[in-house]
Amino acid sequence: MSQDVVIQSRQLTKTFSSGTAVNQLDLSIPKGTIYGFLGPNGCGKSTTIRMLTGLLEPTSGEIELFGIPIKHHEEALKQRIGYMTQAFSLYNNLTVLENLNFVAAIYGLKRTHRKARVQKLLQRYDLLGREKQLAGSMSGGQKQRLALACATLHKPELLFLDEPTSAVDPENRRDFWEHLFDLCDQGTTILVSTHYMDEAERCHALAILEEGNKRADGSPKNLMASMPATVVEASGNDLRGLKQSLSRHSTIVSAAQIGARLRLLVRQDINDPIGYLQSLSSSHHFELARASLEDVFVASTGGRHVG
Amino acid sequence: MWVSLARIWAVMLKELKQLSRDRMTFGMIVMIPLIQLMLFGYAINTDARHIPAGVVDLASNQTSRSILQAVEATQAVRFNHNYLSPQAASGAIVRGEVKAVLILPEDLDRRLLLHPNSAAQSTSTTLARPIGQWLVDGSDTLIAATVRSLRTMPLNDVSGHPPQTLPPTFEVVQWFNPEQRSVVNIVPGLLGVILTMTMILFTSAAIVREREHGNMEFLINTPIRSFELMLGKIIPYVFAGLIQVSIILAVGHILFHVPIRGGLMSLFGASLLFIFASLTLGLVISTIAKTQLQAMQLTVFILLPSILLSGFMFPYQAMPVPAQWIAEGLPATHFIRMARAIVLRDATLSSVEFDAFWLLGFILVGLLAASLRFRKKL
Ligand SMILES: Nc1ncnc2c1ncn2[C@@H]1O[C@H](COP(=O)(O)OP(=O)(O)OP(=O)(O)O)[C@@H](O)[C@H]1O
Ligand SMILES: [Mg+2]
Numbered sequence: 066m067s068q069d070v071v072i073q074s075r076q077l078t079k080t081f082s083s084g085t086a087v088n089q090l091d092l093s094i095p096k097g098t099i100y101g102f103l104g105p106n107g108c109g110k111s112t113t114i115r116m117l118t119g120l121l122e123p124t125s126g127e128i129e130l131f132g133i134p135i136k137h138h139e140e141a142l143k144q145r146i147g148y149m150t151q152a153f154s155l156y157n158n159l160t161v162l163e164n165l166n167f168v169a170a171i172y173g174l175k176r177t178h179r180k181a182r183v184q185k186l187l188q189r190y191d192l193l194g195r196e197k198q199l200a201g202s203m204s205g206g207q208k209q210r211l212a213l214a215c216a217t218l219h220k221p222e223l224l225f226l227d228e229p230t231s232a233v234d235p236e237n238r239r240d241f242w243e244h245l246f247d248l249c250d251q252g253t254t255i256l257v258s259t260h261y262m263d264e265a266e267r268c269h270a271l272a273i274l275e276e277g278n279k280r281a282d283g284s285p286k287n288l289m290a291s292m293p294a295t296v297v298e299a300s301g302n303d304l305r306g307l308k309q310s311l312s313r314h315s316t317i318v319s320a321a322q323i324g325a326r327l328r329l330l331v332r333q334d335i336n337d338p339i340g341y342l343q344s345l346s347s348s349h350h351f352e353l354a355r356a357s358l359e360d361v362f363v364a365s366t367g368g369r370h371v372g
Numbered sequence: 373m374w375v376s377l378a379r380i381w382a383v384m385l386k387e388l389k390q391l392s393r394d395r396m397t398f399g400m401i402v403m404i405p406l407i408q409l410m411l412f413g414y415a416i417n418t419d420a421r422h423i424p425a426g427v428v429d430l431a432s433n434q435t436s437r438s439i440l441q442a443v444e445a446t447q448a449v450r451f452n453h454n455y456l457s458p459q460a461a462s463g464a465i466v467r468g469e470v471k472a473v474l475i476l477p478e479d480l481d482r483r484l485l486l487h488p489n490s491a492a493q494s495t496s497t498t499l500a501r502p503i504g505q506w507l508v509d510g511s512d513t514l515i516a517a518t519v520r521s522l523r524t525m526p527l528n529d530v531s532g533h534p535p536q537t538l539p540p541t542f543e544v545v546q547w548f549n550p551e552q553r554s555v556v557n558i559v560p561g562l563l564g565v566i567l568t569m570t571m572i573l574f575t576s577a578a579i580v581r582e583r584e585h586g587n588m589e590f591l592i593n594t595p596i597r598s599f600e601l602m603l604g605k606i607i608p609y610v611f612a613g614l615i616q617v618s619i620i621l622a623v624g625h626i627l628f629h630v631p632i633r634g635g636l637m638s639l640f641g642a643s644l645l646f647i648f649a650s651l652t653l654g655l656v657i658s659t660i661a662k663t664q665l666q667a668m669q670l671t672v673f674i675l676l677p678s679i680l681l682s683g684f685m686f687p688y689q690a691m692p693v694p695a696q697w698i699a700e701g702l703p704a705t706h707f708i709r710m711a712r713a714i715v716l717r718d719a720t721l722s723s724v725e726f727d728a729f730w731l732l733g734f735i736l737v738g739l740l741a742a743s744l745r746f747r748k749k750l
Contacts, residue, residue: 118593143595154590158393159386170382171594215590
């Protein structure tokens with residue numbers, strides 16, 4: 066391996082009284098990548114991030130950051146890590162500037178250094194003119210920009226972002242991701258959790274999580290290429306009826322209507338999917354389609370994962 | 373361990389800014405001592421006066437009327453009901469109409485004549501009988517004690533004879549509170565109670581709030597040490613506590629003429645010790661409580677014995693020994709003892725050094741316990 070591994074976990078498990086939130090998770094994330102956690106609500110994204118940041122004690126398993134086991138080294142690692150929590154965790158009754166200055170002081174930035182740094186972040190995250198606004202009175206997207214500014218203030222080598230754009234509109238989301246790629250360019254490793262497909266698609270690599278298990282991982286391209294199902298699109302009349310009749314077959318992993326087409330995932334062990342489908346319904350037209358990340362997600366989750 | 377003053381300073385500034393925007397808490401720092409002092413100073417009076425009382429006057433003559441006048445002149449009771457029979461009077465006590473009833477018998481004049489408190493000549497005490505009987509609602513011990521104190525009241529005004537002057541067994545010289553005003557004793561005690569209440573609650577809530585609002589999840593991930601966080605959070609409240617001490621002493625002095633005999637420096641020194649002790653107790657609570665409501669409940673759990681057992685309400689010496697042990701474990705007991713000594717008896721910090729060292733030890737143990745319990749985990 067040419068690159069250093071920044072995040073390494075082995076058999077990482079967390080069990081709460083309510084059940085297992087993260088199950089035997091193996092991760093190996095190289096330096097300078099944006100790595101995504103894609104998964105539905107409650108699949109264990111936040112719990113995993115909390116364990117990786119040293120906030121929660123794993124039930125079992127090991128974690129190494131920068132090759133250093135986090136157990137007993139939490140404090141030394143804190144200076145190298147940035148963490149943006151899922152819920153806003155800065156102070157609602159402090160202003161934007163007060164929040165930034167507080168975080169800067171906590172990270173031990175020198176006073177002379179601090180002002181320039183804070184100014185730069187205000188500018189980068191489009192918060193200029195809002196310095197005196199109370200954080201609690203800002204919109205969801207503005208809060209998330211402030212949170213990102215605070216999380217990156219000390220120039221961490223490793224950045225954890227827990228659903229950083231859940232309240233950001235698509236336009237601002239693009240800007241947000243531009244910032245992430247800038248950071249990544251400077252050598253920052255970023256772990257970001259999301260349930261947006263378009264965001265997941267931007268990641269260098271990602272893991273699809275479900276109920277605490279890793280269902281698939283790799284780069285979006287590889288995931289799509291190695292998907293254990295074939296994508297077929299059907300067109301014709303009465304697509305609802307077609308969906309009903311096809312869904313009964315265990316060979317059809319999923320069927321979902323998209324506009325005037327029905328998108329089908331057919332199990333990979335069917336050698337000639339078009340012929341197979343034609344034999345099930347001769348009145349419709351079928352053709353092969355390119356797999357998307359959503360197909361990968363659907364094929365890997367909901368008890369449909371194959372292999 | 374390397375402690376960053378800059379980080380402590382940053383936490384402190386942040387806390388002060390938040391405090392200044394939280395008008396409610398800010399107001400409480402000033403209003404709690406003011407209002408409590410007024411309430412306790414004016415309302416608590418351990419000398420019961422003008423207790424509503426009734427009379428069953430079976431003699432109904434000049435003598436009985438002058439006896440009733442003499443009793444009322446003591447200001448202990450006020451007769452506002454007349455009953456015809458002792459039975460009617462006891463019914464009135466049960467109903468709560470009056471707290472006490474004085475029954476004067478028909479042979480009042482004869483009894484008065486034979487009574488040593490009024491008789492001109494030494495009479496044989498075997499013939500002497502009480503001149504009347506009090507029925508008292510004994511459920512309130514303070515009222516009962518006040519009426520009991522009338523048992524031996526002199527009767528020379530009534531009988532017109534000078535009393536037999538028996539020399540007292542002991543002579544009592546009262547120091548430090550010659551007028552026996554209870555407020556003089558209450559104000560130093562109130563200092564302890566109010567500081568217990570506000571200091572413990574403010575710190576425990578301040579840290580638990582950080583958890584409740586999710587700020588802790590971010591803070592834990594910064595290089596800040598728990599010790600720095602705790603110190604930075606309690607320092608602003610030290611000043612809040614000193615402000616409260618100043619308010620209580622100033623108002624106590626101006627409105628209630630509470631003397632401050634000992635040095636102010638000693639008093640502020642003792643207060644500072646107690647403030648730190650209460651703050652560390654608040655810190656320990658904050659490591660136990662998960663929500664602000666729990667922090668509040670735990671504060672009350674400490675506050676109640678601090679009011680009842682610390683000597684604020686009842687004399688320490690009057691409590692049973694096990695209660696005294698509990699009292700010894702409360703910082704408020706030691707502080708109230710010190711504050712009374714300094715305010716009322718001109719003591720200095722060095723003459724109450726046992727209590728001072730006890731508080732110091734409490735602070736150290738408390739800080740250690742809080743630091744050990746406060747883990748940077750969720
Ligand atoms: N402190 C806790 N105690 C008990 N159960 C917990 C705790 N924290 C999380 N869980 C459970 O663990 C599971 C995973 O939760 P987690 O917060 O990691 O999900 P998530 O993937 O971040 O979901 P979301 O997309 O909604 O943020 C959930 O079923 C949740 O109920
Ligand atoms: Mg989450």
